[in-house]
Amino acid sequence: MPAGTYRISRRFRFAAAHRLSGLPDGHKCRRVHGHTWTVRVTVVARDLVDPGWVVDFAALTPLGRYLDDNVDHRDLTEVLPVSPTAEHLAAWVADWCHRHLEPGRGWWLESVVVDEGGDSTVEFRPDREPAR
Numbered sequence: 457m458p459a460g461t462y463r464i465s466r467r468f469r470f471a472a473a474h475r476l477s478g479l480p481d482g483h484k485c486r487r488v489h490g491h492t493w494t495v496r497v498t499v500v501a502r503d504l505v506d507p508g509w510v511v512d513f514a515a516l517t518p519l520g521r522y523l524d525d526n527v528d529h530r531d532l533t534e535v536l537p538v539s540p541t542a543e544h545l546a547a548w549v550a551d552w553c554h555r556h557l558e559p560g561r562g563w564w565l566e567s568v569v570v571d572e573g574g575d576s577t578v579e580f581r582p583d584r585e586p587a588r
C-alpha cells in the first residue's frame with residue numbers, strides 16, 4: 457500500500473437557536489434566530505487496524521447521541537459556556553470529542569467543521585492530540 461494518512465468523517469445535523477449578544481445594536485445576529493446546523497467530525501490515522509479501517513464509523517456515534525440529547529431544538533446560547541458562534545461551537549465539539557470519544561489507538565481528531573446552513577463554514581483543528 458502507498459504511504460499516507462487515512463481520514464474518516466461523520467456528519468451530524470441538528471436544529472438550534474442562538475443569538476450573538478456581543479454584536480452591535482441592529483446586527484441581525486443579535487436577535488434570537490435559528491439554523492439547521494451541520495457538524496462534520498474528521499479523525500485521522502496513519503495505520504489501519506483490523507479489519508482494515510481507521511476505526512469503526514460507529515465510534516463517532518456517541519457524539520450524535522450527545523447532540524440529539526443536549527443541543528437539538530435548544531438555544532445554544534444556554535448550552536455553550538461562551539458566545540455561540542460557529543467557531544466556538546466547533547471548538548466546543550472538539551473538546552467534547554477529546555473527553556468522550558476514545559482516540560489513542562492510533563487515531564486522533566483532526567477537525568470539526570460547522571455549517572450554519574448557509575454558504576459559510578468554520579473549521580477548527582486542534583493543535584495536537586491531547587496527552588492521554
Ligand SMILES: Nc1nc2c(c(=O)[nH]1)N=C([C@H](O)[C@H](O)COP(=O)(O)OP(=O)(O)OP(=O)(O)O)CN2
Pocket residue numbers: 485489540541542543572574575576578
Ligand atoms: N465568522 C463568523 N461569522 C458569522 C457567524 C459565525 O458564527 N462566525 N455567525 C453569524 C450568524 O449566525 C448568522 O445567523 C449567519 O449569518 P450568515 O451566514 O450571514 O447567514 P445568512 O443566511 O443570513 O446569510 P446572508 O448572506 O445574510 O443571506 C454571522 N456571521
Ligand SMILES: [Zn+2]
Pocket residue numbers: 474485489490491572
Ligand atoms: Zn446565526
